[in-house]
Amino acid sequence: MSLIRGAIKLGNGNSGRIIAVIGAGKIGEAMARNIVSSVLVSKVIVTKRDTKTLKFSSKKIQITSNNVFAARKADVIFLAVKAGDAKSILGEISEYTSGKLVISVMAALSIKRIEEALPNSFVIRAMPNIAAMIGEAVTAYSVGHGIDKEQLRLSQSLFGCFGSFVEVPESAMDAVTAISGSGPAYIAVLIDAMISGALKVGLPRDVAFKLVTKTLTGTANLLEKHGIHPAELRDIVTTPAGTTIAGIYELEKGSFRTSIMNAIEAATQASEKVASKFEND
Ligand SMILES: NC(=O)c1ccc[n+]([C@@H]2O[C@H](COP(=O)([O-])OP(=O)(O)OC[C@H]3O[C@@H](n4cnc5c(N)ncnc54)[C@H](OP(=O)(O)O)[C@@H]3O)[C@@H](O)[C@H]2O)c1
Numbered sequence: 001m002s003l004i005r006g007a008i009k010l011g012n013g014n015s016g017r018i019i020a021v022i023g024a025g026k027i028g029e030a031m032a033r034n035i036v037s038s039v040l041v042s043k044v045i046v047t048k049r050d051t052k053t054l055k056f057s058s059k060k061i062q063i064t065s066n067n068v069f070a071a072r073k074a075d076v077i078f079l080a081v082k083a084g085d086a087k088s089i090l091g092e093i094s095e096y097t098s099g100k101l102v103i104s105v106m107a108a109l110s111i112k113r114i115e116e117a118l119p120n121s122f123v124i125r126a127m128p129n130i131a132a133m134i135g136e137a138v139t140a141y142s143v144g145h146g147i148d149k150e151q152l153r154l155s156q157s158l159f160g161c162f163g164s165f166v167e168v169p170e171s172a173m174d175a176v177t178a179i180s181g182s183g184p185a186y187i188a189v190l191i192d193a194m195i196s197g198a199l200k201v202g203l204p205r206d207v208a209f210k211l212v213t214k215t216l217t218g219t220a221n222l223l224e225k226h227g228i229h230p231a232e233l234r235d236i237v238t239t240p241a242g243t244t245i246a247g248i249y250e251l252e253k254g255s256f257r258t259s260i261m262n263a264i265e266a267a268t269q270a271s272e273k274v275a276s277k278f279e280n281d
Contacts, residue, residue: 016042020074028080030132090117137163142170178267
């Protein structure tokens with residue numbers, strides 16, 4: 001495959017890049033809503049088969065069901081459809097992606113598969129999470145062949161529009177999918193369970209929701225900002241023969257830690273299985 005090393009073309013003179021988000025579903029819509037506010041971006045074209053459900057207040061966002069139009073116009077193309085829908089879409093747009101930066105957030109599809117389907121494009125594979133809806137995602141990404149510094153910087157600044165980001169080798173993507181991609185669902189289960197516990201001991205639902213969600217974000221922020229190991233924080237809160245150790249004892253008896261480790265391992269294996277299905281498809 002001969003790669004055309006290309007600077008990213010500017011969309012309209014110097015007014016910024018045109019970004020296409022192909023597949024404005026849950027994650028695509030969340031990314032588009034944040035990317036549009038970047039000074040680097042003059043326009044975001046989002047696509048969906050059924051466009052009636054989409055509404056944006058920004059005049060910089062154009063909605064269409066025409067993927068070819070979006071890919072043709074765009075300088076950078078985000079792919080955010082389900083992996084099962086990808087094959088036909090990649091075929092549809094492949095004529096219009098040469099020399100362009102293509103950022104796939106699709107689970108399971110490898111960089112190699114996308115590079116083969118979109119010859120001469122420059123591919124980055126990324127896994128954000130649903131916290132992109134509030135600009136708080138963490139995005140792990142891996143770079144494909146020929147990505148230069150400018151393309152990397154541009155990708156990072158686009159990821160920065162909807163949260164923080166970290167580069168990982170592509171071999172880590174199944175684990176990333178299991179941890180930060182699926183993670184919000186595990187945390188939601190934990191929050192729901194803690195709220196149920198709060199209800200069981202008599203707290204009103206609205207108070208329980210506030211206490212649980214703020215405890216979660218406060219703990220995560222404290223660990224991150226002070227660089228404290230989670231085990232150290234646990235020890236700070238746990239006094240001998242106190243309330244916390246009584247709670248921790250029940251968590252350990254219920255195999256809480258093992259369950260979480262097993263969940264992450266199972267999700268990683270599930271991701272590997274789906275990925276190998278698409279690799280051999
Ligand atoms: N949700 C997450 O938290 C998350 C996080 C990271 C990565 N991802 C990955 O992102 C991808 C999308 O996930 P999702 O949860 O956002 O799914 P989703 O809500 O189902 O969104 C997929 C979108 O693709 C659109 N689509 C399907 N075929 C199309 C076509 N031919 N042309 C244009 N648009 C088309 C669908 O539009 P219609 O509704 O009109 O059919 C739908 O809006 C998946 O590969 C997933 O693994 C998701």
